[in-house]
Amino acid sequence: MPVNAPTQKIKVAAVHAAPVFMNKKATTEKVIKLIEQAGKEKIELLVFPETFVPGYPYWIECYPPIKQAPALSQYANESVAVDSDEIKHIQAACRSASVTINLGISERIAGGFTLFNSQVTIDSDGILLGVHRKLQPTYAERFVWGQGDGHTLRNFQTAAGYNLGGLACWEHTMNGARQALIMDNEHIHAAAWPALSTMEGFEPVADVQIEGLMKAHALTGQVFVICASNPVDDSCLEWMEKNLGPQNSVKSGGGWSAVVHPFCSFVAGPHTGSEEKFITGEVDLSQIGFVKVWVDGAGHYSRPEVLKFSVDRRPLWEDEKRAIAEGTGMKVLPADGEEN
Numbered sequence: 001m002p003v004n005a006p007t008q009k010i011k012v013a014a015v016h017a018a019p020v021f022m023n024k025k026a027t028t029e030k031v032i033k034l035i036e037q038a039g040k041e042k043i044e045l046l047v048f049p050e051t052f053v054p055g056y057p058y059w060i061e062c063y064p065p066i067k068q069a070p071a072l073s074q075y076a077n078e079s080v081a082v083d084s085d086e087i088k089h090i091q092a093a094c095r096s097a098s099v100t101i102n103l104g105i106s107e108r109i110a111g112g113f114t115l116f117n118s119q120v121t122i123d124s125d126g127i128l129l130g131v132h133r134k135l136q137p138t139y140a141e142r143f144v145w146g147q148g149d150g151h152t153l154r155n156f157q158t159a160a161g162y163n164l165g166g167l168a169c170w171e172h173t174m175n176g177a178r179q180a181l182i183m184d185n186e187h188i189h190a191a192a193w194p195a196l197s198t199m200e201g202f203e204p205v206a207d208v209q210i211e212g213l214m215k216a217h218a219l220t221g222q223v224f225v226i227c228a229s230n231p232v233d234d235s236c237l238e239w240m241e242k243n244l245g246p247q248n249s250v251k252s253g254g255g256w257s258a259v260v261h262p263f264c265s266f267v268a269g270p271h272t273g274s275e276e277k278f279i280t281g282e283v284d285l286s287q288i289g290f291v292k293v294w295v296d297g298a299g300h301y302s303r304p305e306v307l308k309f310s311v312d313r314r315p316l317w318e319d320e321k322r323a324i325a326e327g328t329g330m331k332v333l334p335a336d337g338e339e340n
Contacts, residue, residue: 006160006161006285007286007289008160008161008286009284009285010044010045010160010162010285011042011044011045012045012188012224012259012281012282013038013045013047013226013278013280014226014228014259015052015228015257016230016231016255016276016277016279017030017034017230017231018231018276019052019230020054021235022074022078022235022239023078027054031048032089032093034046035090035094035097035099036096038097039097043278044099044124045099045102046100046101046102047227048102048192048228049104049194049230049257050117050168050169050192051104051105051192053080053086053104053105053106054075054079054080054106055230055236056195056230058194058195058232058236059071059247059250060141062244062247063245065143067245072143075106075144076115079106079107079115080106080107080108081107081108081111082110082131087105090103090122091128094122094123094124094125098124098125100121100123100124100159100164102119102120102164102166102226103122104168104228105118105119106145109317110319111319114146114317115145116134117148117168118134118148119131119132119168119192121164129156129157129158130152130156132167133146133148134147134169135147135148135149135150136148136174146317149312149314149315149317150180150313150314151313151316151320153311153313154313154330162187163185163188164188164189165181165189165190166190166191167189167192168192169192169194172191173213179309182221182302183297183298183302183311184298186223187223188223188225189218189224189226190226191225191226193210194230194255195232195255197253197254197256198231198251198252198254199249199250200248206254207256207272210227210256214227214260215264218261219264220295222288222291224260224262224285225259226259227257227258227260227269228257229254229256229257231252231253231273231276232252232253233274237250237252253274254272255273256271256272257269257270257272258271261287262287262291267281267283269281
């Protein structure tokens with residue numbers, strides 16, 4: 001990958017919207033409509049919230065684990081494999097609209113039942129550049145998703161020449177995960193979140209946490225951050241009550257979406273609440289070099305002679321190993337994270 005950042009200006013947007021909860025077919029149709037809208041608005045990069053397809057499973061915060069099994073079974077059925085028809089339709093939409101996306105999905109392993117909290121990156125030509133699987137599902141998320149590995153902890157170089165990376169939710173508290181993307185020469189960061197502020201106990205602190213983490217990564221990584229959150233809507237609340245019973249731990253609304261400059265100013269947003277919209281701004285990639293004059297997290301500020309850092313990017317899961325063996329997977333790096 002190139003050492004220096006590209007210098008072009010890019011119109012980007014965070015999708016502040018809710019899925020059609022627990023309905024992968026209808027949500028895929030909504031994703032395609034949003035991509036088509038972005039194309040009409042000349043948006044070049046679109047970032048979606050966490051597990052937008054088929055929606056974030058908010059019930060994990062609301063009901064005893066033993067009562068969640070039927071809901072989790074349904075959730076697996078509504079999750080999508082990367083080689084599914086849903087993803088193929090979305091790829092075609094990206095190609096038709098000339099829009100690059102980072103899409104949060106609940107990924108179902110091809111031919112199996114294990115799920116991952118994943119981000120799929122599809123380029124403006126419709127090529128699927130790769131998938132990032134969340135390294136550590138947080139708290140009750142461990143009921144739902146398996147652990148990702150270092151094999152998917154990487155940036156993807158787009159046809160436009162910039163490197164796009166991403167993390168989900170509290171994965172941003174993992175300083176090593178963020179540093180791995182920084183050392184991989186990240187230019188734009190896709191941050192995917194649920195509506196934390198709707199959850200009991202998080203109302204006064206969630207948005208402050210998200211803003212703090214987004215600005216921290218923007219500055220320490222010298223990257224533009226596009227943060228997308230999905231507000232809770234009636235389709236989510238009604239599904240939970242119908243399938244699991246009454247609850248008062250998750251409310252409607254919420255979400256925090258914005259585009260953040262490497263020096264922590266807002267390019268667009270922040271936006272919160274139930275109103276669905278694109279949080280749109282222009283990213284000037286030439287400004288990354290100016291910020292790196294002050295602090296370069298992949299260069300002089302990494303202090304490699306003092307602070308040792310490595311990433312094990314060897315594949316852990318069998319589908320990753322199989323894809324590599326078939327020549328369709330991502331290149332394997334040795335344990336120290338350096339190129340072969």
